[in-house]
Amino acid sequence: MMQMLVTNFSRIGATLLLAVVFTIGGCSEYRTTASHDENSTSTTSKSIVVEFEHIANTEGESVAKTLTMHKDSDGDIQSYSMTVESVYCGEDVCKVDPVTMYWNPYGQYTHYSLIEGIELEKGNALPFEAADYDKLHDILLNPENSLRYLVKEELVSEKRGGNAVDALSGATIAMNKNDYVEQAIWTCFTLWHFAHGPVSQIARDFTGAQLGEEKLLALVASGVDAEVTFALEQLTLHQANNERVISVVFNALSQRLNQSNASPLDMVLLQAYLNYLSQLQHSEFHQHVIVLFDRKQNWLYPHLLKVLSDRNADDEGILSSSVSQIAMSIDNTWKPQHIHQFLTLLNGKPYDFSQINQALTNVLNTLDFISARSLYWFLVNQTLSDEQNLTLVRFSQSNRERL
Numbered sequence: 001m002m003q004m005l006v007t008n009f010s011r012i013g014a015t016l017l018l019a020v021v022f023t024i025g026g027c028s029e030y031r032t033t034a035s036h037d038e039n040s041t042s043t044t045s046k047s048i049v050v051e052f053e054h055i056a057n058t059e060g061e062s063v064a065k066t067l068t069m070h071k072d073s074d075g076d077i078q079s080y081s082m083t084v085e086s087v088y089c090g091e092d093v094c095k096v097d098p099v100t101m102y103w104n105p106y107g108q109y110t111h112y113s114l115i116e117g118i119e120l121e122k123g124n125a126l127p128f129e130a131a132d133y134d135k136l137h138d139i140l141l142n143p144e145n146s147l148r149y150l151v152k153e154e155l156v157s158e159k160r161g162g163n164a165v166d167a168l169s170g171a172t173i174a175m176n177k178n179d180y181v182e183q184a185i186w187t188c189f190t191l192w193h194f195a196h197g198p199v200s201q202i203a204r205d206f207t208g209a210q211l212g213e214e215k216l217l218a219l220v221a222s223g224v225d226a227e228v229t230f231a232l233e234q235l236t237l238h239q240a241n242n243e244r245v246i247s248v249v250f251n252a253l254s255q256r257l258n259q260s261n262a263s264p265l266d267m268v269l270l271q272a273y274l275n276y277l278s279q280l281q282h283s284e285f286h287q288h289v290i291v292l293f294d295r296k297q298n299w300l301y302p303h304l305l306k307v308l309s310d311r312n313a314d315d316e317g318i319l320s321s322s323v324s325q326i327a328m329s330i331d332n333t334w335k336p337q338h339i340h341q342f343l344t345l346l347n348g349k350p351y352d353f354s355q356i357n358q359a360l361t362n363v364l365n366t367l368d369f370i371s372a373r374s375l376y377w378f379l380v381n382q383t384l385s386d387e388q389n390l391t392l393v394r395f396s397q398s399n400r401e402r403l
Contacts, residue, residue: 043078044071048206052198056088056152056190067199069206077105077210080203084194086120087187088152094186095121101140101194106230107204109140109195123183132181139179139188140195146179147192155186208234216240217248225269228252232272241280249276250288257295264299274307285311286322293329301338309345320351327359336370343378353382361388364395373403 046069053062070079079102086097097120100113114120120128120136128136139145180188208216211234219231235245253273256265264270277288292304308326311319323346330339346356360375361384367375376395384392396403 043073044075045069046071050199050202052202054088054190054197055193056186058088058152065199067202077207079104079110080107080199080206082194082199085190087190089186095125097121099191101191101199103195103200103203105203105207106226107200107202107207108143108226109200111137112140112191120184120187122181122187126183128181128184132184135181136184136188136191139181140192142179143196145192146175147189148196150189152189155189204230204233205237208237213240213245217245220248220252223252223256225266229269229272232276236272236276236279239279241284246280246284246288249273250291257292257297257300260297270303274303278307278310282318286318290322290325290329293326296331296333298333298335298338301334302341305338305341305345320349323349323351324355324359327356330359330363330367332367334367334371336368336374339367339371339374343374346378357382357384357388361391364391369399369402373399376403 048067048069049064050067051062051064057063065082065084068081069077070081072078081100081102083098083100086099087094097118098115099120100115102110102112104110120133122128122132139147208230211219213235216231216234219227220235222228232249235249256269265273277285280288289304289308292300308319308322326342330342334342346353357379360379364372364375364379372395376392376399379388379392
């Protein structure tokens with residue numbers, strides 16, 4: 001069974017109190033009070049009042065809570081904790097208990113604890129059993145639990161008027177029973193969103209701000225997916241895009257892509273790399289996009305094309321050059337869906353199409369027919385040279401029955 005701990009964060013001895021006001025990564029302003037014992041080499045804690053919205057809060061207002069940052073004797077963050085309500089249920093019959101939740105330095109939930117004598121409650125005033133505490137912990141450990149897709153309105157049971165702690169709607173009835181403790185879905189919903197909601201990101205941002213660039217780059221080079229993802233997120237947040245940072249990030253990405261070969265990276269990790277790529281200045285952005293296309297790992301193509309499509313229009317000149325280079329790289333590693341996505345990227349853009357049209361004409365007879373047909377109908381509407389038009393005529397004659 002999950003160990004139920006008595007938690008006491010008070011400090012003994014003379015303390016020096018320091019009040020600080022600061023902003024991290026565009027988040028809300030946090031009022032911070034740091035406590036440090038001048039005569040102690042033990043761990044220290046910092047109390048941070050944070051304000052955020054909780055999806056289960058039936059009042060629909062932001063809540064203010066104290067997030068405690070725990071540091072070791074070297075000043076490195078070891079964990080975070082916060083005491084929260086066990087349940088938001090929007091009526092008076094719920095028994096609300098204090099639950100202390102814990103996150104690692106990267107904002108990932110690790111465990112929860114209860115003060116001795118506190119017992120969580122299910123519907124009809126039934127106490128949690130030992131297995132329920134263990135199951136709740138497993139539920140909170142899973143960031144992909146189906147609770148993430150629900151909203152509080154879907155927890156309301158019409159026949160019960162929405163006033164029961166174990167209320168079930170059609171949406172929740174369809175849920176996998178492994179995703180919640182029976183008769184305690186409001187408790188699971190409330191605590192899961194404390195574990196994986198805004199508090200998690202707030203903790204991540206505090207850690208990122210303390211680590212600084214050098215330590216974040218060390219995490220990028222660590223090869224541990226969770227650490228790399230965290231570091232990339234923070235480097236992106238703080239727009240760390242000097243030459244050295246860019247070099248470390250893309251060397252690490254290159255190594256990972258070499259390891260993955262034809263297999264995609266973890267999607268969360270890949271998105272972190274792409275988010276970092278997206279915030280680079282125009283020249284660096286397009287340089288690295290081309291390098292990634294040249295790897296010929298076709299599972300990357302749709303992601304890179306999406307990044308290009310989302311790029312701001314204020315770099316059309318460089319983008320036009322990049323698109324021309326991409327067009328010249330098209331070969332039989334490109335599938336019909338990639339060709340379609342690429343042609344969609346071209347629609348309505350003021351590019352210099354002379355090189356693009358030549359590149360597409362050159363590969364017209366080398367691709368699978370579905371891809372080639374898409375290129376043909378695109379090129380038909382372009383201004384082409386006599387030689388390019390002749391290529392289209394011959395393609396049309398050869399495939400008259402299929403066009």
